[in-house]
Amino acid sequence: MHTDELLNFQNELLNKLVAGGGPRELTKHISILLKKEVLITNPSHRVLGSTIANEDFSVGKLLNVLISAITPGRAIVSSGEQEVEAVIIELSNSVKRFGFLLICEPGLDEENKIKILAHQARAACVLELQKQEELLENSRQYRDAFLFDLLYGNIEENADIITRGEIWGWNLKLPHIVTVFELDGFEPYSEDLQLVKLLHEIVQMVTQPLEKKAILMQKNEEVVLVLPVENKKRHGNKDYLNMILKQVMAQAEEHLTSRIVRVGVGREYANPSEIFRSYQEAKVALKLGSLLPDQNHTPFFMDLGVARILYNHDRQELIEFYRETLEDLEQYDKSQKNELMETLEKFVSHRCDLKETADSLFLHPNTLRYRLKRIEEILKIDMKDFDTILSLMVAFKIRYLIKR
Structure with missing residues (x-):
């Protein structure tokens, strides 16, 4: 392409920029000049400007962008069930990335021309996104200071x-x-x-x-x-x-x-x-x-429930309560390679319902009854007592909380 054509192209975009159109107007103008659908996104591939007449590619949508490993500078862009191929140009300065310019369905015969023009458009896009970023950053500082105080x-x-x-x-x-x-x-x-x-x-x-x-x-x-x-x-x-x-x-x-x-x-x-x-x-x-x-x-x-009360309780006291309630059974399991702790936890979590617990453990009810009897003997407790069941429920909550 001739130098004059490139300069005219860039000047048109800069004039559009000075007029204050923002990413949406800039996107439309690039699309008209290139005769292609165009997208501008932020670094997370959220759409800032789009000329694609499809809701999936509208402003605010988050795109999936897969960079081609075969064709440098190309990407597959998808959203919802829609997918397009595009030339992708990074919009950045020497220290920061502001987003991407995507020229859709470039075609092999015109790819070089589109890449040249897209790189000319890059400067205008970077200037616009940099300006917007600075305005947002200034506003964000005051806003975040207020939110910090609020939270x-x-x-x-x-x-x-x-x-x-x-x-x-x-x-x-x-x-x-x-x-x-x-x-x-x-x-x-x-x-x-x-x-x-x-x-x-x-x-x-x-x-x-x-x-x-x-x-x-x-x-x-x-x-x-x-x-x-x-x-x-x-x-x-x-x-x-x-x-x-x-x-x-x-x-x-x-x-x-x-x-x-x-x-x-x-x-x-x-x-x-x-x-x-x-x-x-x-x-x-x-x-x-x-x-x-x-x-x-x-x-x-x-x-x-009770977990939120226990969470801020004295840690050492929680540990002592757990030891007094369940440590004997835990040590027995380790020495005998049994699974009585799991059996008891399932029984408590199923509201002491024998059938539900047996089904969840794939056990015969009589086998479960035997296990529960053995647990009572080891812990020296009576599982018909409501306070005992309550203590067991709390101890199992503590078991997970003390890992924090």
């Missing part, structure tokens, strides 16, 4: 919190519930930092269409969601939360394929000055969800 209970006056929240369009007059997401096995100073950013993108994508504006913050390894809710009965808001969390987890499973995302949910608070309590409860629920067995569902703090 740690540093602001006591409800009226002050409500007024400051209105700056960002948050209605803190409504009750709120805090949910904390975390990447299991998070390692600082690794690619996990980028994965947490991607998790933040996922939560943002799911919550953005909601009628009431949610508050979202990335805090080290955590993604914190402060969600406004209606004054409904307890289970009404729980169903609403579960619907949202199901969508987040489905997206996380798709885009964070090799990692487990853990979540914990605090209780609802009507006063914004008490939101910090919901945050602390969500963190406890998240931790307990990873410690306790059979936590395949989302841990809600209000459903954790």
